Amino acid sequence: MFAGATSAYAAEPVKATASASAVLLSGIDIKHNDVHVRAQDDFYRHVNGTWLTKAEIPGDKSSVGAFMDLREAVIPRLHSIIEGLAKQKPQAGSEAQKISDLYASFMDTKQIESLGLKPLDADFAKVAALSDKKQIPAFIAWLNKISVNAPIDISVHQDNKDSTRYVLDIGQSGLGLPDRDYYLNDGDAKLKDARAKYLKHIETMLDLAGDKAAAKNAADILALETELAKIQWSKVELRDPIKAYNKLEIGKLDALTPGYDWTGYLNTLGVQGKINYLIVGQPSYLTGFNTVIANTSLDTWKAYFKWQLLSSAASQLPKAFADENFAFKSTTLMGVPKQEERWKRGVRLADAGIGESLGKLYVEKYFPAGHKAKMEKLVGNLLLAYKQSIDTLDWMSPETKKEAQAKLATFMPKIGYPNKWRDYSALQIVKGDAVANLRNTRSFASQFELNKLGQPIDREEWGMTPQTVNAYYNPEMNEIVFPAAILQPPFFDAKADDAVNYGGIGAVIGHEISHGFDDQGAQYDGLGNLRDWWTKEDHEKFAAKTAKLVKQYSSFSPLPGYFVNGELTLGENIADNSGLAIAYKAYQLSLGGKPAPVIAGLTGDQRFFMGFAQVWRGKMREASMIVRLKTDPHSPGEIRANGTLRNMGEYYKAYNLKEGDKMYLPPAERVSIW
Known part of the structure; x- marks a missing residue:
């Protein structure tokens, strides 16, 4: 390095060797x-x-080309590594065992079908237990920690005006469609059609989950997301790092969103007392979001939270849920008619969940x-x-x-x-529970970021595998x-x-x-x-x-x-x-x-x-x-x-x-x- x-x-520029040029290929x-x-x-x-x-374009892809060809070439390589680990019968608790069990839990469709929605029972009970809108901030913080879509999102990175410190950013989120235009642009027939199909998709998923008021709740959820879209900044506005840098002392958050329980939020994140300020990405959004909370019934919020939990786990749930999730997110939104083979999806899951551990093995085998x-x-x-x-x-x-x-x-x-590989010793993988493993990998990644607060800047860290x-x-x-x-x-x-x-x-x-x-x-x-x-x-x-x-x-x-x-x-x-x-x-x-x-x-x-x-x-x-x-x-x-x-x-x-x-x-x- x-x-x-x-x-x-x-030094002087590194020159090409004339003698070598004569025998080299054009590369075209x-x-x-x-x-x-x-x-x-x-x-x-x-x-x-x-x-x-x-x-x-292959039936299971949204595009094809040079980038996609290389990305697709990586998948069978990673698959061979994962399959090889399973044959070695890795030691319990080792990274090899975690990779193998994470993949195997996703591939065990019989077990997934038998479990049904049971892996989400505790989550749904947590939603049902909400009895006051004052509990919403702490609930959103919990969603942040398990990386489930919510109206407020978090990130940890270097302070843009003090690069020697890590800082917590909070900003807008919470939409199920790709951009605010999908909710607000009625002049575009394609976007309007996608919005109508999103409404039907929510209803179908809730109905599959046994919601007897699926149609009403779906309409309420879409109406709520539309209100969030109205107060969000555009993608062009989000490009301005100066405008997005709004440093706020913890004690002054209440002035921005009166009545919002920031103490409960920060306590649930586990950062209360560790930070004395944070960065608010879009202050006007937070102020507007406070109004949306006040104007939206608790029942609608509960339906929205249940929907986000269900949607986030859909790919690990029984076939009916996974197929409906694919039909909307891939076919409707991206035009992809065919679902990818399950083993490929399993490889991508392992890659996303424990990527640097896989990367270590990939480099040893495939990078001269x-x-x-x-x-x-x-x-x-x-x-x-x-x-x-x-x-x-x-x-x-x-x-x-x-x-x-x-x-x-x-x-x-x-x-x-x-030079330094990520340590996955704190990651727990449960044999035979695909939903729990998805939750655990996401929670591990979230906690990995939160643990940086108050620590020295790690300049060896990579943002890609x-x-x-x-x-x-x-x-x-x-x-x-x-x-x-x-x-x-x-x-x-x-x-x-x-x-x-x-x-x-x-x-x-x-x-x-x-x-x-x-x-x-x-x-x-x-x-x-x-x-x-x-x-x-x-x-x-x-x-x-x-x-x-x-x-x-x-x-x-x-x-x-x-x-x-x-x-x-x-x-x-x-x-x-x-x-x-x-x-x-x-x-x-x-x-x-x-x-x-x-x-x-x-x-x-x-x-x-x-x-x-x-x-x-x-x-x-x-x-x-x-x-x-x-x-x-x-x-x-x-x-x-x-x-x-x-x-x-x-x-x-x-x-x-x-x-x-x-x-x-x-x-x-x-x-x-x-």
């Missing part, structure tokens, strides 16, 4: 190219067109040490490219450049897997993290020439680094604190550039009648554009001034851009695309490819783009940040 980013770029899946589509008119389809024509070493070289060149680029920016002042360099110098790259096909930047830690599972083709190919790797994983690395300087990340300094280190003029110049990006991306319509939200996706669009630009500069650094080899008739620059476009190869069901456009800060894959390339002058040179070509943007309309 890197001790820090300084060592990554202090040319069988997926569509030669009938010009690279100058639709680069995404030029690279992926044949695949797009032939590919079919050489991959990590090559990634370190790539990261080093990307950081060096950023260092050099900062010095040449014409829109950033010398004062801000100095701060930017200081922040870059403290970047912490994490590659492959953590090694078997996760993804990457992230954490502004509070100022770290970039690349799990082992993403370090595979088409993102990273150890047998391929550097061009495709810089276009693939290099752009991912650049993307994550650039989050430290996007419209959100740039508000944090190198220590992870919210601090304005920009001059007023730099803010204005940066805002002018990003406003153009908002306009560009807001014009993209991946579905008729539905557009990308340029404000919601701004941070990711900045990262895509910046990441690719820096990856290109890093690739040039790796060549050491020598020309790139021509492989399979393609120049180095062409392979670089094709490598970028092929990682976004994908198809998505219409319903899933609507959910994505409403909730996801990332643009759809085709737009991430073409939308980014239209701003890259080097792409124009590589393919000789001219005015009149469909990918062409006039120079004045292109956005170049890095």
